[in-house]
Amino acid sequence: MKAKPVVVTGVFDDIRSHHIRFLEEASRIGELTVLLWGDDLVNQRQGRPPQFPEVERLYFLQAIRFVRRVQLITTPFDADTLPKVKGVQPKVWAVGGGEDNAAKKAFCEAQGLEYCLVRDETLRGFPVPPVTGSTLFGRKKVVVTGSYDWFHSGHVRFFEEVSAYGDLYVIVGHDANIRLLKGEGHPLLPEAERRYVVGSIKYVKQALLSSGDGWLDADPEIRKLKPDIYAVNEDGDKGGKRDYCQKHGIQYLVLKRIPASGLPERSSTRLRGF
Numbered sequence: 001m002k003a004k005p006v007v008v009t010g011v012f013d014d015i016r017s018h019h020i021r022f023l024e025e026a027s028r029i030g031e032l033t034v035l036l037w038g039d040d041l042v043n044q045r046q047g048r049p050p051q052f053p054e055v056e057r058l059y060f061l062q063a064i065r066f067v068r069r070v071q072l073i074t075t076p077f078d079a080d081t082l083p084k085v086k087g088v089q090p091k092v093w094a095v096g097g098g099e100d101n102a103a104k105k106a107f108c109e110a111q112g113l114e115y116c117l118v119r120d121e122t123l124r125g126f127p128v129p130p131v132t133g134s135t136l137f138g139r140k141k142v143v144v145t146g147s148y149d150w151f152h153s154g155h156v157r158f159f160e161e162v163s164a165y166g167d168l169y170v171i172v173g174h175d176a177n178i179r180l181l182k183g184e185g186h187p188l189l190p191e192a193e194r195r196y197v198v199g200s201i202k203y204v205k206q207a208l209l210s211s212g213d214g215w216l217d218a219d220p221e222i223r224k225l226k227p228d229i230y231a232v233n234e235d236g237d238k239g240g241k242r243d244y245c246q247k248h249g250i251q252y253l254v255l256k257r258i259p260a261s262g263l264p265e266r267s268s269t270r271l272r273g274f
Contacts, residue, residue, distance in 0.1 A: 004030030004114070007082060007090040009073070010099075011037045013050040015060050016151075017193050020200045021123040026094040027066035029116055033088055034061055038074040045079070056153050056263050063156045065132070065202040081107045092116050126192045129199020131206045133167075140166030140228040142253075145210065145218045146236065147173045147268075149187040151197045154259060154266035161255055162231045163203035169225055170198050170207045171218040177210065188272065215239025222248075233257050 006029045012019055026032055036058060042050045050057070054072060061070045069088075077083040080103035082093060092114040095104060100117050108115035142165050148155060162168055172195045178187045187194065191209055199207035210217040216239065222230070230245050231253040245252035259265050 004091045005033065005089060006030040006092040006094050006116075007033045007035055007088065008094050009035040009037070009079075009082065011042050011046075011050055012057050012061055013042070013052055015052075015057070017126065017189070017197050018123060020064060020066070020197060021126075022096050022118055023064060023066045024127075024200070025118045025122055026116075027068075029092055029094060031068045032066060032094075033069045033071060033090065034067055035071050035073050035083065035085065035088075036061060038072050040074060041076060044076065052153075053264075059260055059263060060153050060156055063160070063201050063203065065200055080104050082111075082113075094118055096120070126196035129196060129204075129207045132202075133205060141169060141225060142166040142229040142231055143169045143171060143218070143222055143225060143227040144231050145171045145173065147178045147182075147187055148194050148198050149178070149189055150268040150271045151194070152266040152268065152271060153263055154257065155198075156201060156203075157258075157260045157263070158233055158255065159201055159203040160260070162253075165229055165231065165253065167205040168203055169227065170204050171210050171221045172198055172207060173217055174209050174211065177213055177217045180213065181215070215241070216244055219244075222250075229253050231255060 006026055008026050023032065039049055039054045058070055058072055061067055071085050071088060073083050075083060080101065082090065090113060093108055094116045096118055097120040105115050142162055144162055159168060172191060175187060175191045195207045195209055198204060208221050210221060212219045227250060229251045230241065232241060233255050234257055237254050242252050257265065
C-alpha cells in the first residue's frame with residue numbers, strides 16, 4: 001500500500017528530542033514533508049528572529065531519518081491553514097497537542113484532508129534507535145564517541161563527513177562517566193535521550209551507550225564492534241585515543257571542525273553557556 005503523504009508545519013528552532021519524537025510519530029502515518037517557516041515569517045509572527053537561521057534549521061531537518069522532504073515557506077499564510085506548495089499534495093496534516101484547534105480541523109474538512117493529532121502522551125520516552133540499513137560487503141566500520149549533550153548542526157556535519165568513510169557507529173557517553181569527566185551539572189540530558197537524538201540522524205548506522213570509564217569509556221563497545229576507523233574532530237583529539245588506536249590496529253582519523261556551507265560554527269559549550 002502506498003504511504004499517505006503527510007505534512008507538518010513549524011519553526012523547528014533549536015531542534016531537540018521532543019521535536020524529533022513528534023516527527024517520528026508523524027512519519028508513522030506516512031511519507032513526511034516538513035513545511036518550515038522561513039526567518040521573515042518567524043520574525044513577523046513571534047516578534048523576534050529565530051535563534052537558529054533558516055538555512056541551519058533546514059540542514060538539520062534534512063538530516064533526520066524520519067523526514068522525507070523539507071520545504072522552506074517564505075510567503076505569509078494563515079497559521080491555521082496549509083500554504084500551497086508546488087509538488088506537495090498532502091493527504092494528512094499532523095499537528096502536536098499544543099497546535100490543536102478547531103480552525104485547523106475545519107480547514108482540513110473543507111480541503112478533504114485527514115487531520116491527525118499527535119498527542120503528547122505518545123511522545124514520552126525514547127525508543128532505542130535500531131541498527132539501520134544493511135552493511136555492504138567490504139564497507140569499513142567507523143566509530144565516533146562523545147557526550148552529544150546539546151546536539152547541533154556541527155554534530156550533524158561531523159556525522160555526515162565521517163559516514164563517507166564507512167558505516168558509522170556512534171558511542172554515546174553514559175551519564176556517570178560524563179559527570180566524572182566534566183563535573184556536576186553534566187550532562188544536561190540523560191543518556192537515553194542523547195542516544196535517541198544521535199540515532200535519529202540518517203548518517204548514523206547505530207547509536208550505542210558506552211559502558212566503560214574515563215576518556216576511553218567506549219573501549220568495551222569498540223572491542224565488540226572491531227571498527228576499522230576511529231574518527232574524532234580536533235577538539236576530541238585527546239585522552240589517549242591516538243595511542244589506543246595504534247595499540248589496537250585501528251586507523252585514527254582527525255577531522256577539522258568545518259561547518260556545512262553557509263552555516264555558522266557551533267560549539268556545545270557555547271550553546272550551553274558553561
